[in-house]
Amino acid sequence: MTDDQMVTRAFIRALENHDVLGMKQIPKGDLHNHGSMGGSLSILEALTGIRLKKAYRKFNNIVEMQQWITNHIYPMFGGKWGYETRTKAAFLQAKQDGISVIKMSIDMSSINMYENSVQKLVDAIENIHISTAPDIQLIPEIGIDRGSPISTSIFMVEKFLESDFFKSIDLYGDELSQPISRFKDIYKEAKDRGLLLNAHVGEFGDAESVREAVEILKLDHVQHGIAAAYSKDVMKWLARNNIQLNICPASNVMLNRVSDYHVHPIRLLYDNGIRVTINTDDVLVFGKGVSEEYFTSHDAGLFTPMELDEIRRSSLLT
Template identity: 25%
Template sequence: MIHDPSLEAFIRGIPKAELHVHIEGALEPELMFTLARRNGIALPWDNVDDLRQAYDFHNLQSFLDIYYRGADVLQHVQDFYDLTFSYFKRAAEDNVRHVELFFDPQTHTRRDVPFETVITGIRGACVDAESRLGISSRMILCFLRHLSPSSALESLRLAVPFRPWICGVGLDSSEAGNPPSKFQSVFDEAREENFRVVAHAGEEGPASYIREALDLLGAQRIDHGVRCFEDEELVERLVREQIPLTVCPLSNVKLRVFPEMAQHNLKRMIDRGLMVTVNSDDPAYFGGYVADNYVAAAQALGLTRAEVVALAKNSFQASFLVHDRKLALIAEVERYAASAA
């Protein structure tokens, strides 16, 4: 591992977008206990330290068990606002200029928390983050793939009245045994409603799940996608079509997708010409926000400044921002890189 303080400072300051962050996964332990007290909810951990010690995950499901339990503290509009704005304040420290955040309404509606409560709180924080912190954002509703397609369809239909607030739909939660094809009809309807489409694929699931997400769901972006190298023809297609991959290095190591950062395939992805971006996934649980992911990968894999600049540019290019705004933010990256040379 190479520790270069100047590269770390460069990374933390470079303008960047985050395209793969679950807002429920930004629930820091301190805020979880604050909300639990506020809402009279008993947690199975005695204190913050006990909770942090529980973050010893051996796979995706072991993480999700704690993730869903922690989300129980989110009950009211103010809770969702506080969670979301706390994330934006932390993102501002990493010079994040744009965020496309995931939210999981089924996690909350199954607890009888109304859809409107969830989205109103998150939306309010998004609006305030733009005016107060200069961070633009889009919201992406994710369907929980361990639940039924009918449950996903119900969530989609609840979302339609809020279409102006929601940029797109995605697919997350337990990947193994829940292929994208299971939700083809749901995504067909989502596209009819003019939602953008993304999908988690190729993290725990095989490369064939990436193909299904593209061909059956109409995914415009693949979340994770690190197992694409199992299928050379798929890699060639991803390069040719420049389909973005939202990679989350610290998450991949924490969930044992890779045994250590030095074995992550991010550098290989860059070298092959894939449209790869760096993101935090669930930063409160996986030990780092977006700049921490850049730094950890850069140090372990020996990334150059030029490669960091390319990743930052990719983050805007792969976003759902309008073309002119993409170009303006990419120009900011170039000016930053030139001034730091």
């Protein structure tokens, strides 16, 4: 039996026995993780001794979620110290969960805390990574807020690309704030520099918006993309073009995009031949690590253990 086959066997055993510790030892990827929002409330408490009210709950939209963060997180964990503490919590979360590859978005506006120096921000992230979880492969991602003025984003992305640190790029925030075509030049340059191209689409937008974004920006991965499940045609197209969807079931349920796990469209997307992965989005807000996501997907009857292992292996191929 090869090493990979032994890991598969251990993964299936851990799933079937609900062996949390066993699951944490299995290599897993998290390809949809927003850095400073990636550590659980309990890890933040353990790190700092600051007790936070456990208030995981459902939201009707992103505005409500942002309000929750503003009310519950920033008063205690704002500013540069808060940002670095939350980022450390994200690496600790990943380490404790046995994550071997993490694609972590770093919002461009974070340089405000570092005298507008990309290098100082990069140094801070690298120090936290090396001192907290050096064995985890980090894929640093340039995080662009879709709602920011495009001229600012173009100017900032240039600075971030010049640092040569980032291996991936992502676009998130309000999907309806401005047309995806405005980001075409940014993505062309990122592609020329060999970055992995991602964008959040089809979380709040429709199926066609997913195809449009992939076509215009030449995306490799779609973050969420769950609305594609509403169109057989778009699903076929995504499968044919080998586009991977990095899906976060807990986030979709908590943000009211999906009513419950057992009806999550990830099953339909998978059945239509689309490569999917299961990820965390914002553990700080949604409360579930990758291992818990696998257990929940299994318990909800979404996937068999063998299928979940295939999904796990996809998350390791970036």
